[in-house]
Amino acid sequence: MKRILVDMDGVLADVYSQFLKLEADETGVLRNRDETNGKLESEAFPFYEKHVRSKGFFRTVPVMKGSVEGLEYLNGKYEIIILSSATEFPQSLSEKELWLNEYYPFIDWTQMVFCGRKDVVSGDIMIDDHPKNLNFFPGEKIIFTQPHNIRLIVPNCKRASDWDEIVKML
Numbered sequence: 001m002k003r004i005l006v007d008m009d010g011v012l013a014d015v016y017s018q019f020l021k022l023e024a025d026e027t028g029v030l031r032n033r034d035e036t037n038g039k040l041e042s043e044a045f046p047f048y049e050k051h052v053r054s055k056g057f058f059r060t061v062p063v064m065k066g067s068v069e070g071l072e073y074l075n076g077k078y079e080i081i082i083l084s085s086a087t088e089f090p091q092s093l094s095e096k097e098l099w100l101n102e103y104y105p106f107i108d109w110t111q112m113v114f115c116g117r118k119d120v121v122s123g124d125i126m127i128d129d130h131p132k133n134l135n136f137f138p139g140e141k142i143i144f145t146q147p148h149n150i151r152l153i154v155p156n157c158k159r160a161s162d163w164d165e166i167v168k169m170l
């Protein structure tokens with residue numbers, strides 16, 4: 001059975017919506033998602049550091065549309081490993097596990113890898129929103145469209161703009 005490495009932030013977790021909401025709570029202004037196109041999260045959001053390191057950020061992040069059904073479908077067909085760079089934000093480790101348990105109960109603890117660097121984990125297919133993670137990966141690569149990568153052409157990568165497209169590809 002082929003192994004798929006599935007990213008969390010920007011693939012399962014809709015972090016842009018979370019940043020936009022928290023920014024609006026802070027400033028009273030809810031910006032349009034399109035205004036963040038072409039910018040990394042850290043560039044698009046002035047309160048990035050404060051919000052990403054705050055308690056509850058990862059525990060309360062919205063689920064990406066279609067990802068629960070899509071991942072459940074793939075979970076029977078492939079070996080699914082959730083691979084998330086998490087150690088940069090120590091509070092995220094327990095929050096991410098609780099969040100996965102709540103929304104993706106069919107994913108068990110043996111399928112979760114919370115790491116620093118992703119190139120230490122092997123797989124056949126990688127789904128990620130950041131080219132920095134996909135670039136080194138030797139297998140099949142799918143870039144998941146997020147505002148920061150929307151204008152990029154990433155070599156040797158298929159692009160999926162939502163979970164329906166991922167399911168159709170795989």
Ligand SMILES: [Mg+2]
Nearest residue numbers: 007009010129
């Ligand atoms: Mg990501």
